[in-house]
Amino acid sequence: MTVPETMRAIDPKAPGGPEVLVLVERPVPRPGEGEVLVRVAAAGINRPEVMQRKGMYPPPPGAPSIFGLELSGTIVALGQGVPREMLGQPVCALVSGGAQAEYAVAPLGTCLPVPEALTMIEAAAMPETLFTVWTNVFERAYASEGETILIHGGTSGIGTMAITLCKLFGVETIVTAGSDEKCAAAREIGAGHAINYKTEDFVTRVKEITGGKGVNIVLDMVGGDYVPRNLQCLADEGRHVSIAAQGGMIATIPILEIMRKRLTLTGSTLRPRPVEFKTLVADELHRTVWPLVAAGQLKPVIDRVFSLAEAAEAHRRMEAGEHVGKIVLLMETQL
Structure with missing residues (x-):
């Protein structure tokens, strides 16, 4: 498929309340060595993003300022050193930022395959x-x-x-x-x-x-x-x-x-840890936990699904503390 030059994303210029989370246009990122470009289907919401929005948890050095630590989607472009057969694969991934956008770069090492037992919404709610x-x-x-x-x-x-x-x-x-x-x-x-x-x-x-x-x-x-x-x-x-x-x-x-x-x-904290550590964890999860996921025995609890444009509402839901399980943003292309 043809990858566009720009995309919609959640990338506020300054800290603030949920109202700062509005859709903006950003360049589609390019995958580097050992990375893949994912056309995002859905992205999970996590408490660190609420803290980031308030200015209390800046992204680690080198991480995108675009919000989002986990995603699901389809690999549409490959960085150097990534096997050709990964193109078109459905994956979920842990990332240091950038998930709440129509396209995101993920290290291949932190990607896990999405089995038939999981929907893309469920897959996006798993990694973090x-x-x-x-x-x-x-x-x-x-x-x-x-x-x-x-x-x-x-x-x-x-x-x-x-x-x-x-x-x-x-x-x-x-x-x-x-x-x-x-x-x-x-x-x-x-x-x-x-x-x-x-x-x-x-x-x-x-x-x-x-x-x-x-x-x-x-x-x-x-x-x-x-x-x-x-x-x-x-x-x-x-x-x-x-x-x-x-x-x-x-x-x-x-x-x-x-x-x-x-x-x-x-x-421990997870977000600042190096990709090498997260890759080792992904490998261990693939061996020990992913067979249970593929068998339908392990699924995340989904509280509510919002569109990307409703990111502010999703944050209000999380801050109200009434949710049970995960809050997920679904890309409009998936609605």
């Missing part, structure tokens, strides 16, 4: 949460069958992916959420237990649920004063994994508790 959950829960916290994990933000994109993935790998899940309706939604998705953190003390409830033993892992995206409370939830040899700090960047922790229970505190 899947890479994040896999690297943090299964690599950094080395979750294994028969263990129990406490997941905060159980109905977020990350939370719903963590519930589904843990269930497939035999890890018991306890989640927190901010309403009885969200707790019910989390249980429906597959959470073993769901705690309404606004009406119940999650530390007390975790101890009750686990018979006083505590959980093996906490996946935390709150930070702040949640961290010492999370440590109270951990069993001996427990692992605490921080992936965001929506409740505060600083935590006061009881050192003796860490020593006494032999706890591990770890965490």
Whole structure:
């Protein structure tokens, strides 16, 4: 197919509220060595983009200023060193930016094939949460069958992916959420237990649920004063994994508790990591998780789909905190 010179994209000039997210015209990017150009079908929305819009999370050096960290679509042009047979392949990809546009460049190494079991909307909602959950829960916290994990933000994109993935790998899940309706939604998705953190003390409830033993892992995206409370939830040899700090960047922790229970505190960020690291993760996902995706056993939970022109509405939906699962932008060419 012929690739046009320009495209529509979400690329605001200055930080601000959701209203800055309007369609603009940009040159279609060209793939470099080891990269592909994707005609985008859909792109996921993630909380880092909300922070970027507010001016709190600038793109890493070399990343496009166009918003969007994950996409699905069809490869329409190849950079140097990419095999010819990749042309025309449907893929989803993790990118450092640029997904919320009609065309985007992706490293071949972070592309995964879209099997028949996934729609393009579902495929676009996979990479960011899947890479994040896999690297943090299964690599950094080395979750294994028969263990129990406490997941905060159980109905977020990350939370719903963590519930589904843990269930497939035999890890018991306890989640927190901010309403009885969200707790019910989390249980429906597959959470073993769901705690309404606004009406119940999650530390007390975790101890009750686990018979006083505590959980093996906490996946935390709150930070702040949640961290010492999370440590109270951990069993001996427990692992605490921080992936965001929506409740505060600083935590006061009881050192003796860490020593006494032999706890591990770890965490990571994904976006600034080099392509080489993300390629290794993609390879591991292709081997270990993608057969489950191809078999229809692992799908993202989709909250709502907006058109690219409705990006502002999509951000308002995310900031309202009412969503369950992933919010996705669909290109008008797919409507």
